[in-house]
Amino acid sequence: MTPQQKKIRKLLREKQGILLAHYYVRPEIQEIADVLGDSLALARAAAASDAKVIVFAGVHFMAQSAAILSPEKTVLLPRLDAGCPLADAATVESVRLMREKEPEALFVTYINSSAEVKALSDVCCTSSNALQIVNNQPAGKKIVMLPDGNLARHTSSVTGREVIAWEGCCPVHQALTPQEVIALKQEFPEAPFAAHPECRPDVLALADFVGSTSAILKFARESGARTIIIGTEAGILDKLRKDSPDKQFVLASEALLCADMKKITLDDIEKSLITMQPAVTVSRKISRAAKKTLDRMLSLSS
Ligand code: 13P
Numbered sequence: 001m002t003p004q005q006k007k008i009r010k011l012l013r014e015k016q017g018i019l020l021a022h023y024y025v026r027p028e029i030q031e032i033a034d035v036l037g038d039s040l041a042l043a044r045a046a047a048a049s050d051a052k053v054i055v056f057a058g059v060h061f062m063a064q065s066a067a068i069l070s071p072e073k074t075v076l077l078p079r080l081d082a083g084c085p086l087a088d089a090a091t092v093e094s095v096r097l098m099r100e101k102e103p104e105a106l107f108v109t110y111i112n113s114s115a116e117v118k119a120l121s122d123v124c125c126t127s128s129n130a131l132q133i134v135n136n137q138p139a140g141k142k143i144v145m146l147p148d149g150n151l152a153r154h155t156s157s158v159t160g161r162e163v164i165a166w167e168g169c170c171p172v173h174q175a176l177t178p179q180e181v182i183a184l185k186q187e188f189p190e191a192p193f194a195a196h197p198e199c200r201p202d203v204l205a206l207a208d209f210v211g212s213t214s215a216i217l218k219f220a221r222e223s224g225a226r227t228i229i230i231g232t233e234a235g236i237l238d239k240l241r242k243d244s245p246d247k248q249f250v251l252a253s254e255a256l257l258c259a260d261m262k263k264i265t266l267d268d269i270e271k272s273l274i275t276m277q278p279a280v281t282v283s284r285k286i287s288r289a290a291k292k293t294l295d296r297m298l299s300l301s302s
């Protein structure tokens with residue numbers, strides 16, 4: 001550990017805090033996290049932790065979910081401007097309009113969404129459990145999935161359920177093209193292609209495996225392949241290489257870089273632990289309604 005990493009660990013001990021980090025954040029932060037995980041694992045960790053303070057190294061909706069699941073804790077997001085353009089694709093007004101248009105439908109909302117939008121939904125999901133959550137809904141019930149249209153279409157095609165797909169997307173995963181994947185498949189003909197469900201349908205059609213960040217890590221650990229083409233954000237490469245140092249991982253596109261996930265630095269975390277700012281809070285009314293949808297997700301997924 002560097003002196004700064006040690007200092008942050010010491011501050012965390014002093015404040016009775018834990019550091020939760022997503023696989024896309026800077027590697028020097030991943031190295032010192034108490035929990036490194038995908039959105040589902042981080043939400044579970046936030047709900048289960050008995051720490052007084054949660055420092056979130058991720059983006060705003062993740063810290064907000066932690067604050068909703070653990071209202072008695074202080075949740076710090078060292079850079080409040082670390083947002084998620086996909087989460088911004090569903091506004092309260094647009095979801096209200098859709099609910100009026102589809103009054104019978106169940107609204108399954110990706111965790112990449114605001115607290116207010118979660119509060120207007122029936123159940124949340126992540127890319128780890130979307131199939132399970134949708135399969136759990138009563139047969140014949142109309143389902144609206146928001147805000148990620150690609151995840152919605154993928155979930156519909158795997159489960160066979162009719163799903164009304166919202167038109168949002170993650171600009172990072174959307175930037176990966178089938179042409180890039182085809183070129184890499186020609187260069188590495190033996191290499192399987194593992195993709196995140198936020199990728200475009202024509203990219204997912206080329207995938208040998210589709211799953212969340214932690215599912216991609218598991219696939220890579222268990223695969224017999226020497227080389228694997230990766231269709232998700234670049235930050236996952238460090239963990240992939242740590243888990244499987246004997247394998248080669250090829251990022252499918254240089255565009256797979258989430259600027260928001262890279263905003264938080266060790267300096268920001270240190271400052272945040274000293275000042276105990278900026279904290280993410282959610283009003284009690286919104287938090288109570290949003291927690292129901294998150295709790296429903298946690299109880300439905302294994
Ligand atoms: P995971 O839940 O698969 O980690 O995905 C989070 C995310 O933001 C993907 O872009």
Ligand code: SF4
Pocket residue numbers: 059083084085086087112170171172173198233258260261
């Ligand atoms: Fe949002 Fe995409 Fe970044 Fe994930 S990778 S946080 S979905 S912008």
